[in-house]
Amino acid sequence: MTLIHPVILCGGSGTRLWPRSRRVLPKPFVPLVGEQTLFEATLRRAMDPQMFASPTVVTGAAHLAYVRAQLAPICQGTTIVEPEAKNTAPAIALAAQCMPRPDALMLVCPSDHYIADVAAFHEAVKHAAALAGQGHMVAFGITATAPETGFGYIRKGAALKGGYEVERFVEKPDLETAISFLADGNYSWNGGIFAFRADAFLAELAAYRPAMAEAVRASVAAGDTRDGEFYPAAEPFAAIEGDSIDYAVMENTARAAMVPVSMGWSDIGNWQALRDARDGDAQGNRVRGQAELVDCTGVLVETDGPRVNAIGLEDVAIVVDGDEVLVTTMAGAQKVGKLTGAANQ
Structure with a gap:
């Protein structure tokens, strides 16, 4: 089996969990559910050596000390230190540019989510990896259990082996719309977990956000490694107009697919x-x-x-x-x- 490269995004401040989560110690690095932090749990979910390569963590300088302290006791990994926060699309592009092979399979995971059923997560990862290997841009569709207005939604389309085409992505709806989505049965929550080949992601980013793709490429090319951590060059990165992966790629690509999964997921958003x-x-x-x-x-x-x-x-x-x-x-x-x-x- 081709190993999957976990890409763990460590950013944000978790202000809705204040005062337990603060800018100086944000929620990924706090033990909120159980004794381990959400970041530690995310790392451990992606440690099966038969399935996963070592992780790539993308973070900022403000969180670097916490990443260092919590990553090292668990596993060896690559840390990319963003010059500044530019939302998820540039962060993922940095990781894609730094993959060991152009066709490396990437599994993008936020560092601050909770998943109760790890076996179900791993099963979904296998399906997502198979679809990603065929060139699909895969989103994880979390089984919607309530008419949540704080999440985006995915409507599934035609069936694929192990998943579905994406008919459309929907931004956070009002309550009446969310209730209709739940009754419809074809909508899932967009949990912000994605799988794709590095080259496929970079190609789609170049098609829909060419300036961003070029700035990331230049930033990586001019970057340097210090103390085992990679620092992309700040000047090209500063020119990027930040955007999420959803807006920059997933809502535009014709290659979007989704894998449905019920795994006791929560974004621990409040x-x-x-x-x-x-x-x-x-x-x-x-x-x-x-x-x-x-x-x-x-x-x-x-x-x-x-x-x-x-x-x-x-x-x-x-x-x-x-x-x-x-x-x-x-x-x-x-x-x-x-x-x-x-x-x-």
């Missing part, structure tokens, strides 16, 4: 998502740290010190991190990133 990813008690409460809950249901408590006491609450998150305290309803969890502390810390 406190409600984190609550739902953790195991709870009979009342659906999830507690980490010292707490006493009376007549509470669906309450998440996360405290690193002070004891939390709550009575008669439902669907509320209470977070204590150092000298910061957050209290929010689950309905308000999407807005946490708008708080002044979340924006500045």
